[in-house]
Amino acid sequence: MKITTKGRYGLTIMIALAKKFGQGPTPLKSIAKEHQLSELYLEQLATPLRNSGLIKSVRGAYGGYMLAKEPKLITAGDVIRVLEGPITLVEGIEDEEPAQQALWLRIRDAIKDVLDQTTLKDLVEHELDQPKDAYMFFI
Template identity: 65%
Template sequence: MKISTKGRYGLTIMMELAKRYGEGQVSLKSIAQKNGLSEHYLEQLIAPLRNHGLVKSIRGAYGGYILARTPEEITAGDVIRVLEGPISPVEFEEEEDPAKRDLWLRIRDAISEVLDSTSLQDLISYEDKGNMDSYMFYI
């Protein structure tokens, strides 16, 4: 399984909101500029995150977005599932060899465990320690 730019940039949005949690709304324009990303693309990603209750939008001249829950309560798995769909390394059929099926299920469960046990707070804490250069979003 390879996480696309949707998942990677979605995590970037969520991490930026987590860093500013409790300080008020953050504009997508500021996130795009800070990270060298397309604001238009981020607008496409924020809609499903809002629709699934991970972020809230604030309207007005100084509008933007805030996390709907604390950074400790939102996991990387929440974000990836919204933007990438179900976590599965391969498409497998019911009639496939049971040994291979078990392997794919164990891989899926291991990936899910890592994503579901990593909160936004974990990610921004890791980044704050200066380890961001070695952190990869690939699974």
């Protein structure tokens, strides 16, 4: 399974909205600008996130998007499944030798566990724990 820009940028949207949870709607334009992403592409990603009930939209001059539930109740797995589909590692696994099949299933289950145990709240807190003034060295 390869996570595409759909999954990566979808998580970017969701983390940005989690940071602003309880503060009203956030325009995608501000998220796009902050992360140097295409607003049009983020709008395409917002539609399935809204249709799945993970986010809701507010129209008007002060409109935008907000999480439909608390950040601690939305997992990275929820977002990835909406945007990327089911989490599978190998296609046609039923045709593999039993030892290989067991390996692929263990790897898939480990990935699912990480995604399903990591909430948006966890991701926001992790980002806040990172030093803001990290040194950059050039040679």
